[in-house]
Amino acid sequence: MHSVRRHPHGALVRAIVPVVVLLLSACGPESLEDDSFGASEWALAGGPESTAFRAALAKRWAPIHYQDVDVTGSHSLSGRSDYITRVNFDGDWSGTNNWENTASRPLTAAAYHSLVETSTHWYLVYTFFHPRDWSDNIFDSEHENDAEGVLLIVKRDGSEYGALVGAVTVAHKDFFSFVPDGSPLGSGAESIDGKLSLASFEGQLHPITAQEAKGHGLKAWPAYDIVGDGVKYFPSLTVSEEPSSATDSDVRYKLIDIYGSEGLWPRRGVSELFVSDGTFRGDTSGGCGLVAGQCGTNSANAPWGWDDQNDGSILRGELARDPAKLAAYYFSPASQFSTTYTFNPYAGIGGDPNTP
Template sequence: MPFIRRTVVPLAVMLLSACGPSSSLEETTGETREALATGAGSAAFRAALAKRWAPIHYQDVDVTGSHSLSGRADYISRVNFDGDWSGTNNWDNAASKPLAAHAYQSVVETSSHWYIVYTFFHPRDWSDTIFDTEHENDGEGVLLIVERDGTEYGKLIGAVTVAHKDFFSFLPDGSPITSGAESSDGKLSFATFEGVQHPITAQEAKGHGLKAWPAYDIVGDGVKYYPSLTTAEEPSSASDSDVRYKLIDLYGSEGLWTRRGLSELFSSDGTFRGDTSGGCGLIAGLCSSNSANAPWGWDDGDDGSIQRGEIATDPAKLSAYYFSPSSRFSTTYTFNPFKGVGDPNAP
């Protein structure tokens, strides 16, 4: 897959809460505009909706340690960045293959809300100390809850992020919902990009836990990623502040959902296959196999009745549990391929 190395000087923009570039690299096509009325069953609408709310994403980068690849081990990429769908050579190939930035998006729809999950993938979950375990592949992300308020793309009212084996919830100012069974972990902040407000998310270096900025932040080196429907760029350095990541429809031909039964990629339902080859583990025994998950495998072990994967597969249930009032959330899906409702790949 072709990639673009950064050679341009970042442009300054006006922010609400942080700094980043402002440029209109893309325009919504007439075909996409026509698709807006068809709902989430249209791939064009899902792409437009996902682009509208896609996070401005801060990735902390550590350039030290033999497994950091001088910072490249913290760059986001796509699962098949190396040209194949094997999960057991990604650790190895991260050292030599381009890491053009991508993120997977999946949209689920009810009459009251759109639920958009963004998945950020890294070939390595790594460490620079002999006391921490490493593993091949790393998938973490965020669920954004968008209320269908009659406007074109709705109103973003909440977020739940994935940091390792825990979920964290965040609310923007003025949200119509509050904490429910799970308490809010902070504020969801926004910044202006291409003339509209986008939420800001951030991931740690090495282990790549994800929270709303500034619950995590760039410390020293770091990359700032901005969403695109057409452009995937590889950072020019570990401190590149203007990099585009390309959104991939999780349900589409380049996505992961249609490959959920591929044994080379998944060891079990929702769990990526990964082994201990390529030098993973700074000392023997500290590299674990099959340790990363796709969205339908994400789990918080202590959030009551919410089951593994339901942050993606049943986000209305999760939202009604995490936030109040629960009556605000319809739990009847009009589009949810995870449950076979409106599956775009069905015969």
């Protein structure tokens, strides 16, 4: 496949690219699923403001995702409580009925993606949502809603999709950093925790991530892995499937633009969904908590609310809002990371990435 920059009729291509990008954006990211006519190249010509651009880049690097599943205990719902899905899987944007609706509504797979750009890197965040953080032990707490994920750091090296050089994952109240073989990144203020493994999907290498059952902490595989029952999810721009069983090894999850019409960022002020900035509203109804007092409220966070409990100068939410700062802190050499954003919808008044 040839880049549009090498097309023999370059002037004509430059003239029609905006029109094609506009058409692709109007059609939505679904038009990018079939790349037989170079649709992704046209999309990438549109820049990060384009929905099509963000969808193409997100699909290129989207993780192959391993979800460990536990089928024991009444709150597991025979494994359903470990399936990933969208926040509005039950048809509404209320955060306080998701625990109970897990038992009766389809849990079709999805992940939310966001993009932030500097002159040197693209920063892609993928968020995996579960309606329940659950347990089968009476001594453990549970809570409604659970969202954890991964930041992928992609170096803009002049190639179409850049080069994946690192990842930072969210496991409860801690972040963990990983690099693939050949990465130029070394340990910074935080030590690198392991290798980012890749596997081929649809002819391209994708990172492999994995989540625990029950609490759903996320790390690069095989730091976490499927133990017994589990689901293997693969990315799509159009298809959202529900696992056929707790051991389904081929399920498509749909990528949803967090900034878009189905996304979470435009709904950050919806009081039925968020109790405060970046924190999902959740209550104790529906049977949450195996014993009285063992169900937490308002216990899950969106990406702009994620926080590591002990990583020094990195503030709550900066993994999404200011990922260049986080990357320069977690990895070395820090000088390779531009911290001036050319695209950052999370940035607030005055371009401050920490102001929603």
